[in-house]
Amino acid sequence: MDKLEQRAHESSLEINLSALKHNLELYQSKIHSGTGIMVMIKARAYGSGSIEVARILQQQGVEYLSVAYIDEGIDLRKAGITLPIMVMNSGMDFIERMVEYDLEPEIYAPKQLDNLLTYLSRNDEKIRAHLKLDTGMHRLGFTMDEVEMLIEKLKDNTSIQIVSIFSHLAGSGEALFDDYTNYQAAYFEKMAKTISTGLRINPMKHILNSSGIARFPQFQYEMVRLGIGLYGFDPSGFVLDLKTVMTLKARISRIKTITEGNTVGYDRRWKALRTSNIATISIGYADGLRRQAGNGKWQVLIHGSRVDIVGSICMDMTMVDVTDIPGVQEGDEVTIFGEVNRADKLAEVYQTIPYEVFTGISSRVKRTYIME
DSSP, rough: EEEEEEEESSSEEEEHHHHHHHHHHHHTTTTTTTTEEEEEEHHHHHHTOOHHHHHHHHHTOOOOEEEEEEHHHHHHHHTOSSSEEEEOOOOOOHHHHHHTTTTOOOOOOOOHHHHOOOOOOHHTOOOOEEEEEEESOOSBBOOOOOOOOHHHHTTTTEEEEEEEEEOSSSSOOGGGGGGHHHHHHHHHHHHHHHHHHHOOOEEEEEEHHHHHHOOOOOGOTTTEEHHHOGTTTOOOOOSSSSSOOOEEEEEEEEEEEEEETTTGGGOOOOOOOSSEEEEEEEOOOOTTTOOOGGGTOOOOTTTTTTEEEEEEOOOOEEEEOOOOOOOOOTEEEEEEESSSOHHHHHHHTTTOOOHHHHSSSSSSSSEEEEOO
């Protein structure tokens, strides 16, 4: 097993690239022949490290990558990533850098389109781009009443090649919203057909995210977008056998014995009901372990056993009760979340979703990459 480590820190986020490849292949087995995969590696590949993940994806032959902002795309290009890259929040500026680094903007607003056309015309440049349609998410994207204007502005254009037309589903992971998903897909098809006919083009279409890939195979079109599923979580519960990609670990910095009645941590939130062994571990809320997990709300793994977090989580440290763990020593490894104590369960403690757990892991936490 090979390891590559980044940053010297007692806590680490272990990224299993073999598990990531397994998950990718699992999703690839569920898509139709001729349907490509665009993999979302925004927010540093959900906290795992975009360059390292992108290299694996490039080796595995995925068709597209997608990032949130232009600087993420530039970093990938500088690292030698040659796959097509869509930039979702490409903004009104930085068009020159888009062209320079062969990045493909998502076009989602009339003013943004005007800025892009003006720059390209003035500088005699060309760019590949993707049209975002609003079919019910009501976030970014062109609306139906803007389609005629969009066609008018693009029909005689020679500087922008529309590579794809896409939209985003609001609730593909829950059966409760299936009627709305079907409505969105039908609305999308109508808008995409109008634009394609008006511009006399035949771009790729894509609307499915991780949850939708398995649940709505009829809407796979020419491409799907794989996000959280790659990292081991399918919110819909339809894709089984996904492997855990990210494991957050720390180490025991100090063990102390305290007597009954003594308290632990800020604000004295935990009181010992017996003589107790308290271990201080090398992770805190500045690393991404939130205070909501403190004082018995979450358990970590030491020597394969679950132990309670006690007291308030500190900025750089957390205390756990190891009284009932035989043989525990300073320097021992502690698992915050991973294959057993899963990140989705920690997300429930936080009252959020795994996406936020992963992207909330601080950059000061070293990343360790494993290929089995």
